Amino acid sequence: MRRRRVARVLLDSPLPQLDRLFDYEIPDELAGDAVPGVRVRVPLRSAGRVVDGFLVELGEPDASDRPLSQLEAVVSPMPVLTPRLYALARRAADRAAGSAGDILRLAIPKRMVRAEKAWLAADPPAVPEVTGDARAWADAVLNEYPGLADELLAGARLAVDAPPQPALLDDGTPVGAWALLLAAAAVRVLAGGRSAIVAVPDHRDRAQLEAALQARVPADALVRDDAKQSGPTRYTAFLRALADAPCIVIGNRSAVYAPVADLGMVAIWDDGDPLFGEPLSPGVHARDAALLRQELDGGALVFAGHTRTTDVERLVAVGWVREVPAARRRSPRVVLTAQREGESRAARVPSSAFTAAREALVEGPVLVQVSRPGYAPVLVCAQCRHPARCPHCGGPLHAARHGAVPACSWCGRAAHAWTCPECSSTMLRMASSGSERTADELGRAFPGVRVIVADGDHPVVSVEGRPALVVATRGAEPLAVGGYRAVILLDGDRMLMADDLRIGESCLRWWSNAAALAAPGAPVHLVGVGGDIARSLATWTQPAYARSELADRAPLRMPPTVRVAALDGPRKTVDAALAELRRAVPELDAEAVLGPLAHGDTVRALVRFDYGLGTRVAESLRASVVSQAVKGRRPAKGRPPGAANTLKVRVDIPDLDL
Template sequence: MSRRVARVLIDSPLPQLDRLFDYAIPDELAGECVPGVRIKAPLRTAGRVVDGYVVEIGDEADGDRPLSELDSVVSAAEVLPPRLYALARRVADRAAGSAVDILRLAIPKRQVRVEKQWLAGDPPPAPVVPQGRVEAAHALLAAYPGLAEGLEESGRLAVDAPPRLEGARPAWTALISAAATVVLAAGRSVVLVVPDHRDLDALHGALLETLPADAVVRHDAQQTGPERYRGFLRTLADAPCVVIGNRSAVYSPVARLGLIALWDDGDPLYEEQLAPYVHARDAALVRQELADPDSGETPALLLAGHTRTADVERLVALGWVRDVPAARRYAPNVILSALNESERPGARIPSAAFRAAREGLEHGPVLVQVARPGYAPTLVCADCRAPARCRHCGGPLHAPGRGATPVCGWCGRSATAWTCAACSSPRVRLASSGSERTADELGRAFPGARVIVADNAHPVLEVDDRPALVVATRGAEPIAQGGYRAVLLLDGDRMLQAPELRIGEACLRWWSNAAALAAPGAPVHLVGVGGAVGRALATWTQAAYARAELADRAPLRMPPTARVARIEGDVAAVDRALATLRADVPELPADAVLGPVPLDRQGWPGARALIRFDYSRGAAVAASLRASVVTEAVNARSSRRGSAKSRAPRNILTARLDIVEPEL
């Protein structure tokens, strides 16, 4: 006799459970068990009841096959619609990860009271956008010829946002808000993703000026559990809406998705810190290709920023993403400042930049960007210049204030009676200037001027238009009413010395975002930096710099010209995974694998290796590595069974794809 069978995804971190399991549906649950609901099911291998989701319901002709029955249905809320599972499965397969790990990012923790209210209430109505606001949005989009048409045709678009302020908000918020308004007015949903809460607040304010408040759903890690779950349930409704949030908002399961927009995709906050470590841009690219299961439509993709990442420029060069330039180009007044012959060597601020700051203070606030927070982040011996280290843990010492006792940055101990381990000198020297020391020095240079420090310890979102020196670390610059009358970008040479593959690209992004906060015509002084990065900022040709970066990385096969995967774990497991990879993907070149190299895994000998491969081989490489991870996990579980005191690491083998900074 035939019977109804539920295909269930188990909520488990074990990679070998990343598949659908068949369960028989008992008669008492037949009316409640539908696709998308949360359930509890027995797991015979673990001897316990586990959580899961019903993905599919089907009829099975072979009623004699032994199947376990579902234990219970947790809730009637269908929190896993087919479109969300399809996205999670596709993203996980691309990253050699588990679908349930993606779903943990997409589906918040259940809030019973909120869920009951939602189930008892009426479905939300479709939002109504006034025609006047739609026309105003089209007028804004007209500044980029072809942008409105690209949104309507579900295109993949790259836009260099206008680097200026409009009122109290950056101009990019109005541009993205206009795109969202046009798409929502056409009856389709929108997902807008930004890096941090500052961008989120600015964009949220711009949207509320154009759209009804009930049409905007905020997805924010700073929200309470009930607030976040209430917003998630709203995205499950058929009525279109606009979702704004940080990186995990890209998985919002809205119906009839018409637009996915990412602002400033080069920000490292888009890199997911949880397995399978998928960048929000990659998730958006995958989602853009998936057609809606109900309408068959695909959404448009909009990648906007003041700079162009090498990843986006690669897609533009391939024709996969279309560049949409502005009809009228606007660029800040960037000046490359350097010390002249008459100035003291080692001076931090050239006379031209100092003069620009003094003149700017006569009319309003002046922004000074520095590399690091604190007073003196780095100390050295005053005699031999050796780095000052803590005698207890060997950590670096820093000065918390002027004339203060040095403090260890690792253990927090005060270094009283410190002596240099190299020359026994008791004197230290301030080798760098943080935001607080810079503010102290500028306060003495401009007596009577108001000085504001903006960094992680002193968050400042906005400043008024009164004269003030605003000393901010990169990314923490507050918005000034009417824009800054001058911008000084200090410590550029120090920033460029960081040992990172993309440090030039990152510096250009930091400086461009700060320059975009300047008032029209205000001078932006980049101090002590020349070369390709300085020229790109001065001429405002960030896309050309990204193209040059691609050309430099191509011979080395470094990201994003090629994909890079990293595997690490037990030495034998890494060797077996590499041998399996060679057998599964024989077309990999001989130099595709770098390593393996020894790795200490909590006292257990291990190894690490990198694999470089073309995008066309991505699916095969991901499938092979995932199979090796599952095989090693199953074998390790079998070998440890009955040996609870094994010292071996829990994960015998791990794999991570799309490494941003490849290193062995």
């Protein structure tokens, strides 16, 4: 009997029941092209159609008489799915109770035929050469952290507090000192003949890192992984990362999956930024993907930032990540500022901060951080202070400028002739000041001074070193040549009022990142905030604040001291999944499950579990999702196919939000 060649294929399908390898026979005409990693097209008999997939591995030759469908076609001769990338996708999906195919859709860009043909026709990239000057520069930067260079080469897991100061490149381009540190680490790894991956939150951070690297590594060794790139450009960058020649990959959260051949380092800058959280299923955070990748591929793992998240601090506490301090501790000059006796409580800028800004404007720019964009992002009734809502959709009303007709932030409709439903008043009052209103107020207070607004609607990357007032929302602060001569952090008390478990560490991160833009010795005024979080900023001891947060959350079993999974769906479905989870993991205590509580048209339940139980909890929840999906294939009469597949599971949610 002829022994059939067998291909094991992962189907590109969103159906959870198809998240496994399927065996297909390789016909003789495709034997030469059907190699592991290529894209293939295969028949799906249960659906009566042809679907795409990846040939993951070749199975043992099969001489049995079991029925096997044949491969329909090999879509591309380029092996884009490496064994290591598939192993990472499988591990990440299993940990998050998701599908490996969902991970691969994030990691592997769509095929671009012309870009692929051009790549295959060109010569393979050469091994990059790092000059002696670049090596010496990298060593000099890394020497500020004793032992860091050796730890990188040894493949250690490290937490590094970046220097909180601005810097200038040789061509006068302003960057953060953190970009020089991570660029030096990447250059050091590349000089050792291995690849480096550096993931940053957004394009502003990527531009700084790219500028720090461009003059020190060959152009073809610097690979940009950015979802905003055009399809051909991103696919070409992916193919370059696949090559055997080492490179440096910089990009956003998906960069941690870059299929480099010999990984020497994965670094994540500012892992507390919410942009590192993946919104698409299965929602694996870039930090968790980097931890899994370091376990599988080796190499160093670096978490760098101006603050320390509780997630990284927990890893430091258990000894999984090692802290590397700087030889010389640097910190901004933070001043805790409150209103003096006799000052109006309505004054947003106390006299001491106002005086510091006036003196600093003689020398250069001053940064003023505010919490919200716009002119008046929140309006209330002038008589009863009830929040002003849109009469059509219930959304909050805001004012685009002074004297403008209020408009809804949700539907955009103008609220002509608004009337308060509580007291029937027709008068509105501004309850908060956005970036534009703050700019107007400061412009009147500092006549003749240039005022710059930087927010989502007015993006500004950098400002010159001449006097100017820069009013920016949190996270949108532009770089200043030579650093800001003063920084004023407003609305801190309002920021801390947000209903969020992690609002404290988020505020500390916003303030610390803004303080790091100040010139050495320039004052940083934190207005109207006290307590542990203010002392942590003033003494620049952010890891200590993270430790205190962990100590407070541990007795309450709050993340990240425990892992949390959320189940959403009809009550009957959620109850069945929870019952199965109790049977599969009897070690769960009586208070592990919160809910289910009504959540719109469905219910939501939260499951808290220790890290040691993670594998079994994820397996049970995934089995419930698959079971529910299979039931959805045979719907009741009158219901569309798939209507019963309503159970949604999300593992490692950051907050207890019922």
